[in-house]
Amino acid sequence: MLKDRFVLLKRRHELTDAEYLRYSGWVLNYPKMGEAYELKESFFYIWNSRTSDEAQQTYYAWLRQISPCKRCYIKK
Secondary structure, three states: OOOHHHHHHOOHHHOOHHHHHHHHHHHHHOHHHHHHHHHHHHHHHHHOOOOHHHHHHHHHHHHHOOOHHHHHHOOO
16 A cells, blocks of 8 residues: 555556556545546646647646646646
């Protein structure tokens, strides 16, 4: 259970089958944690942008995924 936090820090494509199973358990039991994990994963699309304009558009698309009540937790 203590090592589970490392599963949540890893990128989805890096998870082994056993780690994915632990991740799935966390997401099923704690949907908000699953939402946070999905936001973390989708944030990396910004880094894959080819231009600064594309990165900015991707960032704003990412930001729209976050409910207004949770946006206060994002540092600007």
